[in-house]
């Protein structure tokens with residue numbers, strides 16, 4: 001991995017963004033400063049407790065699809081990360097997640113709420129807004145923000161600290177059946193991610209019973225094709241540029257080898 005060299009100014013900014021991302025997750029600024037000055041591990045435990053509570057709620061709801069269908073309409077809320085802001089280090093740094101989750105994902109939520117206020121979309125679940133506005137040029141702002149909210153919420157769930165390794169046996173058998181091997185599946189994902197021109201997403205989708213890899217541009221996602229995705233990886237530059245600069249494939253390979261959450265994928269691959 002080719003990380004940016006960190007100057008003292010970089011480190012100060014890094015700390016600032018950790019604080020910002022943690023604050024978004026309900027930690028008071030005074031508490032964050034105290035915790036960081038006393039022990040860098042306290043913020044991790046505090047964040048972990050918040051993330052764990054979110055994960056428990058998530059699991060109780062049975063995963064993203066049921067969660068999304070059950071989610072209320074606007075105002076939409078930025079969902080808690082399912083792990084601490086630094087849980088994916090060193091593959092994805094807290095510095096990147098501070099911007100990606102705390103600023104980009106949050107901005108999509110905020111902009112969506114502004115755009116749907118007072119419209120027919122204000123009372124719709126997120127997934128319905130996406131399918132209703134897809135392909136409508138005059139609704140592209142609503143579509144882009146709604147889809148990006150959904151895509152990012154889904155993306156975070158597909159990774160975990162100390163992920164990677166081998167999939168559970170039932171999922172491995174299914175991947176073997178459609179790709180030949182787990183490595184071949186991962187290679188298709190890397191190829192799709194690397195060949196996506198400009199911003200977009202690489203996806204593992206269910207096409208009927210069959211698992212396939214596709215890529216989409218900008219905010220587009222498989223829901224608009226009537227397909228269910230078990231996994232996605234964000235290949236917008238904001239997802240990896242601070243950590244990997246132009247080496248998009250290195251980022252994708254590292255996520256697939258070290259962070260991929262196979263259990264989450266299995267839940268969504270039936």
Ligand SMILES: [Fe+2]
Nearest residue numbers: 234236238239
């Ligand atoms: Fe993103």
